[in-house]
Amino acid sequence: MSTAVETKEFQTEIRQLLDIVIHSLYTEREIFLRELVSNAADAMEKVRYTLLTESGVKDKDAALEIQIDTDDSAHTLTITDTGVGMTKEELVENIGTIAHSGSKEFIKHLSSKGDQKDLNLIGQFGVGFYSAFMVADKVTIHTRSYHQEGKGYVWESDGVGSYTITEGEDRVRGTKMVLHLKEDAHEFAKEETIKRVIKQYSSFVPYPITVNGQKVNTVDALWTKNKSEISDNDYTEFYKFIANAFDEPLFRLHFSSDAPLNINTLLFVPKENFEQFGFGRTEPGVSLYCKKVLIQEKSPLVLPEWLRFLRGVIDSEELPLNISRETMQDSALVSKLNKVVTSRFIKFLDGQSTSEPEKFKEFWEKFNFYLKEGAANDLTHQKELIKLLRFESSSTQPGELISLADYAGRMKEDQSAIYYVNGPSREVIESGPYLEIFKNKGFEVIYTYAAIDDYIFGAIREYEGKRLISADEADLNLGDTEQQSRSEDALSEEDVLALTNWLKEVLGSKVTEVRESKRLVDSPAVVLSPYGTNSMQRMMQLVNKDFNSVGPSVLEINSAHPMIKRLDTARKNEDAFAKVAAEQIFENAQIAAGLIIDPRGMVNRLNEILERALG
């Protein structure tokens, strides 16, 4: 046997991570054990699966068990599993480079924030194997792959800059990790400490765990048990285990059904939405099982992408155990499972919205974007999801939310459509020109604050047979031929004609049309999109961040507004300032429409206006 020692350097990112792990993390450091035990369990899950699908696995009969041994005098903690083990290449690949999604996110987060005050969040991400260096100043890994050929290897490192790999003895399949504990971490060589930590974080590992030979966990597939046998506490502990969470879930749904498919499902909605905090895209968190055997961990296929915030388990007897991860993509059964569970979950949320409105509101505030993403993209569930959408409106108090059903239920008799208006906030919408005509008619208007709301409404077009119409639609028809009769003190029709023609000339290609408005009461002017609504333009500007991406508008003027009347006088007097005022009125209307204006041109013009105003 060769005893050559190979020394290798850690990847830069790993060095960075290790530096943080070794020097700055002292709270919750006992999570290292959860990470190592879950790695051991993952490795055994892979073996269990392989045993079902392949012959020729090394040490076929080795018991699938995690063994933990403490040595209080040598200050070591040893974790042994009979999982897949690692070949030499795998040791380099898996332990020497950064694969762990949590670690990657964590590093990204730290480097973008530039400070370390969020270190406690490390528990949420988990830094996987490297967390061993929170408590150990040396880690030795003895491992032997489940492949028949090949040898055993020993990996060792002090977690600083490099590690060594040496050929080891031909041991039983699996991995043994020996942690040489730091002086301030000697407590982890004590049996009681380890038992307590295992109970706290790893009770639900689906393999027996022994500490110094005594079994410490009950191996239970909670989701296959009868609801009446499970306490709230059991559920919460299970959630904490599968979601790496420290708190309780916001919602849980446990259901079993026999038809149309045999399913046992346990789903949790977390308390927090980490995407909202800028931690990058949440990875799917629901694992797929068949009769308690893991088929795919955190499956990206078993639920639609917009449900990636869910944590839990879906177990179906009907899945063939040997379904390969590649063919799952095309499996009709998996897509059926997906459909059934998704519909069931939407129905559950719908129920919660009436049985627990306050909790549903909390859920909505944190997770609404996912439901909207579903309503926009998931055509299979769009109809069901539309029912869950909530909005503020011109008839609600700030913060009070209604559904489309609430709106439809209180529509006025002479109202045939559902109206909505988009704007960055309630204040902006209510001070803008678009609501005026609706206020006059007493029609309720839904407020949408996100571009995606507009997109959804544009895509679905109607709800229960009622058209969804944007309040800034150019051809708005509220059922009357004359929506608002001309006021007595308005400009004469001839003046209006001359003024609109003049405005068209001044504004040039920025407008397709200038006309007298029938919708305005208090505002001087409003812009409408010749393509229907302004939302498309707003969205294009969001994407392009480009002032020039605003297309031409239809400009409507309020012929009774004092400012417009004075503009007309200035025009008639051939005052050069009239053009400046016209440009500003137009841009003000664009801003009220939520469009982005080049601020440089505007500032110069405003200075000119101020100079004149100040005399």
Ligand SMILES: Nc1ncnc2c1ncn2[C@@H]1O[C@H](COP(=O)(O)OP(=O)(O)OP(=O)(O)O)[C@@H](O)[C@H]1O
């Ligand atoms: N006990 C073990 N047996 C076999 N392989 C292991 C063991 N522990 C770790 N590994 C290998 O090392 C890799 C890195 O482990 P680490 O804990 O850093 O991240 P991870 O477990 O892959 O992350 P995640 O929890 O996001 O899946 C694992 O993916 C696995 O391939």
